[in-house]
Amino acid sequence: MNTDREILKRVYTAKTKEELMDAYNEWAKDYDTDLSEFGYEAPLESVSKFLKYVSPDQNVIDAGCGTGLVGSMLKEHGFRGIHGLDYSVEMLQVAEGKSVYEKLYHADLTLPLEIEADIYDALICVGTFTYGHVSADAFDSLVKIVKPGGHIVFTVREGAYDDMNYRKKMVQMEHDSLWELKELTDAVYFSGEEITCKVCVYKVL
């Protein structure tokens, strides 16, 4: 367990993908316990929004699924056959052990995905648009694999929203008619540290 929160600093200040993956690979086995300790509320808020737009019979993917916290919640709400995607092998191994996902992809969201275009009805991505993680260009990869009319729900950590140009890219994609904003709300990210995030809901056009 990492009660000193050193691990959070490590993932948010990672300078390269390798540094970030080393941190997640080492953290994987303690991740769930630590995040419960840190008051990580982002999955709860995001799943609650997801349920407003997506029904359990739909074909969904959890991008940046990590150890499967989000997938487990979706399963509790009746979702089956969920797909997951992450770039950390060890995080994926923990996720696999939960038997929540029908299929897990080891893939990098910052590169073009080798997944068929327009195959998912909906996508959820929690805790992945933040400092030291994926750039705003990853939004293009997400939109590509979701069907027109499908929904994408994701969090963007406060601060990073502007610092990492997420807001700029999101608005640009609205102007380019790639997606339509349905909801953008502020929510608690880590309750222990009073850190908030945006929970964003888009419809793919």
Ligand SMILES: C[S@@+](CC[C@H](N)C(=O)[O-])C[C@H]1O[C@@H](n2cnc3c(N)ncnc32)[C@H](O)[C@@H]1O
């Ligand atoms: C804070 S965790 C969130 C995990 C899970 N969604 C949750 O809420 O518990 C961020 C996840 O993003 C993944 N990640 C970071 N960069 C990535 C990339 N380029 N491609 C795919 N996944 C990535 C990490 O491996 C990690 O599992």
